[in-house]
Amino acid sequence: MATKISARNLSFFYGSHQALFDNCLDIEERRVTAVIGPSGCGKSTHLRIYNRIFELYRDQRASGELLIDGVNILDPQIDVLELRRKVGMIFQKPTPFPMSVFENIAYALKLHFKLPRKELQQRVEQALRAASLWDEVKDKLKNSGLALSGGQQQRLCIARAIAVEPEILLMDEPTSAIDPVATLKIEELMLDLKEKYTIVVVTHNMQQAARVSDNTAFFFKGHIIEDGPTARIFTNPKQKKTEEYITGRFG
Amino acid sequence: MITVRTDSIFYWLCLICAALAGLLMLGFFVQLSLSSAATWREFGLGFLFSRDWDPVANHFGALPSIVGTLCTTVIALLIAIPLAFAAALFLVDAPPLIAGVLSHAIDLLAAIPSVIYGMWGLFVLAPIMQAHVQPFMVDVLRLHQLPLLGRYVGEYYNGFGILTAGLILAIMVLPYICAILRDVIRMTPPMLREAAYGIGCTRWETAKDIVLRYGIRGVLGGIFIGLGRALGETMAVLFVIGNLMDMPEDIFSGATTIAATLANNFAEADGLQRSALFALGLVLLLMSFAIQVAAQYYLHATSARRGESRS
Numbered sequence: 395m396a397t398k399i400s401a402r403n404l405s406f407f408y409g410s411h412q413a414l415f416d417n418c419l420d421i422e423e424r425r426v427t428a429v430i431g432p433s434g435c436g437k438s439t440h441l442r443i444y445n446r447i448f449e450l451y452r453d454q455r456a457s458g459e460l461l462i463d464g465v466n467i468l469d470p471q472i473d474v475l476e477l478r479r480k481v482g483m484i485f486q487k488p489t490p491f492p493m494s495v496f497e498n499i500a501y502a503l504k505l506h507f508k509l510p511r512k513e514l515q516q517r518v519e520q521a522l523r524a525a526s527l528w529d530e531v532k533d534k535l536k537n538s539g540l541a542l543s544g545g546q547q548q549r550l551c552i553a554r555a556i557a558v559e560p561e562i563l564l565m566d567e568p569t570s571a572i573d574p575v576a577t578l579k580i581e582e583l584m585l586d587l588k589e590k591y592t593i594v595v596v597t598h599n600m601q602q603a604a605r606v607s608d609n610t611a612f613f614f615k616g617h618i619i620e621d622g623p624t625a626r627i628f629t630n631p632k633q634k635k636t637e638e639y640i641t642g643r644f645g
Numbered sequence: 646m647i648t649v650r651t652d653s654i655f656y657w658l659c660l661i662c663a664a665l666a667g668l669l670m671l672g673f674f675v676q677l678s679l680s681s682a683a684t685w686r687e688f689g690l691g692f693l694f695s696r697d698w699d700p701v702a703n704h705f706g707a708l709p710s711i712v713g714t715l716c717t718t719v720i721a722l723l724i725a726i727p728l729a730f731a732a733a734l735f736l737v738d739a740p741p742l743i744a745g746v747l748s749h750a751i752d753l754l755a756a757i758p759s760v761i762y763g764m765w766g767l768f769v770l771a772p773i774m775q776a777h778v779q780p781f782m783v784d785v786l787r788l789h790q791l792p793l794l795g796r797y798v799g800e801y802y803n804g805f806g807i808l809t810a811g812l813i814l815a816i817m818v819l820p821y822i823c824a825i826l827r828d829v830i831r832m833t834p835p836m837l838r839e840a841a842y843g844i845g846c847t848r849w850e851t852a853k854d855i856v857l858r859y860g861i862r863g864v865l866g867g868i869f870i871g872l873g874r875a876l877g878e879t880m881a882v883l884f885v886i887g888n889l890m891d892m893p894e895d896i897f898s899g900a901t902t903i904a905a906t907l908a909n910n911f912a913e914a915d916g917l918q919r920s921a922l923f924a925l926g927l928v929l930l931l932m933s934f935a936i937q938v939a940a941q942y943y944l945h946a947t948s949a950r951r952g953e954s955r956s
Contacts, residue, residue: 447839452740478845489840492858501854502844554844 398423398562398592399444404458406439406448406616413439414616416458421609426584426593428603428624431613432644437596440613441564444594445481446474462562479506482555484565488547488572490539495522495531498539498550499557506558517557525553526583545576552583556591563587565595569602581606600640604628612636673930681924683917692924698890698906700914705921707928709892713807713900714929716893717882718875720811725819725871732819733826734852748827755820763884766813771885774812775804779897789895799895805887808896813881818871825867829860869940873933879904903929 399421406414414436421427429437439448446467448454459466467477491498499518503509509517518535522528527549531542539550548568555563565584569577584593584606597603603610604624611621612635620627620636631637638644684692684705695706732751736744779802782788788798833856841851857864879902887899888909901909903925914922 445843447843450839450842475845475847478843483840483843485836485840485843487834487836489834489837491837491841491855492861505845505850551840558844 395425396423397421398462399594400459400461400464401440401443402459402461404440404443404456404460406436406443407455407457409453412616414456417616417618419611419618419621421592421594423592424588424590425608426588426595426606427609427611428607429594429596429611429613430598430600430603430639432639433598435613436616437613438566439616441483441566441594441596443468444562444564445478445483446472447478447483449474479558480560481562481564482558482560484548484551484555484563484568486567486570488544488551490542490547490550493539494536495539495542495550496535499554502554502558521553521557522550524556524587525549526579526586527553543576545572545579548572548576548580549583552580552587556587560591562592562594565593567596567598570598577602600628600642612639614639674927677923677927677930681920681927683920684924687917692921693928696892698921700918703917705918705924707903707921707925709890710901710903710906710925711928713886713893714876714902714904714932716807716896716900717810717814717886717902718872720808720896721814721818721875722868722871724812724815725822726868728815729819729822729826729867730852730857733823733830734848736823736827737830751820751823753820754816759817759878759880762813762817762881766809766881766885770813771804771809773804774809775802779804779808797895799897802897803899805885806897806899807886807893810882810886810900810902811896813885814875814878817878817881818875821874822867822871825863825870829863829867830856832863833859865940865943869936872936876933876936877904877929879908883908 397420399419401417401419404414404417404419405412417436417440419440429441431437442448443456443460444462444467448456456468458468460468462477462481465472491501493501496518499521500514503514503517519528519532522531527546530546531537531550534541539547542550548571552563552568569580572580581602584595587593588608595603595606607624609622610624610627612619612627612631612633614635620631620633627636628640631640688695688705692705693707693711695704696708697704697706698709699705732747736748736751739747782798783800783802789795789800791798830852837855837859838851841855846855882902883905886901886905888901888905889899890901890906891899893900906925907922907929910918910922
């Protein structure tokens with residue numbers, strides 16, 4: 395299996411506070427990789443390096459290398475807008491834009507492609523179908539995206555992310571604000587999507603990690619303690635800390 | 646000692662104070678209507694559309710003042726809104742020290758008395774307009790030769806007039822609009838902004854398509870506050886508008902506004918002219934009032950629509 399993303403000695407700083415320490419991690423292409431660990435251990439921080447979203451904040455800084463397809467995306471020469479097309483992100487809460495369901499996706503498409511009207515409509519439909527949302531919203535494409543339920547909003551955001559043909563999807567606790575039934579739908583969706591995309595999902599929910607992921611990385615206090623195939627991590631962890639965490643002794 | 650009796654006095658006192666605002670508003674309307682009755686009898690609604698203001702012939706029309714008011718206000722907003730938006734965007738993301746100093750500087754613009762703006766306009770801005778800005782617009786940009794819009798730019802200038810007044814007004818309303826836009830931008834959920842950047846938006850795209858749309862109600866509120874202030878501003882405009890009771894031909898023309906007409910003419914007015922000035926006052930009050938009502942109605946309508954779509 396090919397490696398899609400490779401973190402090499404990745405460290406991260408909030409001002410003078412160091413949050414990540416020499417993270418090394420290989421992420422396989424077209425697999426779901428779960429990132430687990432107790433609150434404040436740096437899971438989200440690690441993920442937020444992958445699309446350089448942390449750069450929006452003045453005092454945040456990463457060092458080391460993050461290779462995507464062998465290219466270090468922390469290189470200032472990298473076109474960050476193109477990077478963010480290739481690396482989509484889903485957040486803890488749904489983030490529909492204040493526009494219609496159709497526009498939410500069409501807007502993202504128009505940022506990156508010049509498309510005739512007809513094709514734009516097709517691509518919007520494709521994206522909504524891929525996010526298994528089309529049947530639920532096809533009659534209300536003109537309604538505000540904010541009018542959908544929480545689970546639908548989150549799938550709308552997934553549709554928006556995949557509309558621009560990314561290669562990687564980052565999901566930062568994508569179901570933490572969503573009810574169990576909607577959560578299940580999103581988990582099923584993730585299993586569908588890994589056919590085409592490399593997915594990295596931060597989750598607090600160990601059952602979720604076990605259900606959806608092929609590989610798991612366990613973070614603790616900014617260090618990657620252990621990573622490997624999910625089945626092995628959960629049944630036969632090598633590190634004592636990992637075992638304590640997955641058996642619920644802390645965190 | 647507080648007794649039931651004194652407490653009820655306090656209650657009535659509060660009630661009277663609260664009612665006073667409404668009573669004053671009503672009082673303004675009644676007084677302006679009564680004092681302007683002669684004008685309405687003489688000219689009817691034609692007063693609003695007549696171009697002549699001729700005290701010798703005893704004929705009075707409000708159109709030049711109304712047009713002047715609207716033109717200066719529109720120019721002020723056209724200049725102030727983009728400036729305020731750009732400044733607000735910068736200030737929200739700027740390093741704290743710079744943001745602090747510049748925010749206070751912009752806020753302090755609101756504390757400058759309008760007569761100071763007027764003096765500055767008369768002695769500084771108008772000469773600069775005449776020596777540099779207007780020649781640049783006419784001789785270099787040749788704006789007056791533009792199709793359609795060209796005739797509203799004009800070819801002849803002297804530093805005073807609608808454009809200069811609009812500029813002064815723009816500076817005066819800038820702090821109000823900027824303060825509100827700053828709040829609007831700060832109220833956008835960080836995650837929504839990150840989502841926009843995350844999909845590949847630039848700063849500008851995030852600002853205009855996501856932040857602005859998300860906070861559209863606040864933005865409009867800020868604009869209406871600026872609008873209300875620009876409509877009624879008197880002193881600063883008086884210094885630079887040129888005070889001509891004629892219909893303006895273009896944005897370089899000398900003109901007048903309702904507020905400037907009132908301030909200029911009351912001293913020597915009597916009879917029908919005095920009544921016509923009161924009528925102008927009533928028009929200004931109604932215009933401001935209509936804008937407030939329209940703003941409230943619009944905000945109410947958008948919030949109702951959002952509420953509906955959520956259920």
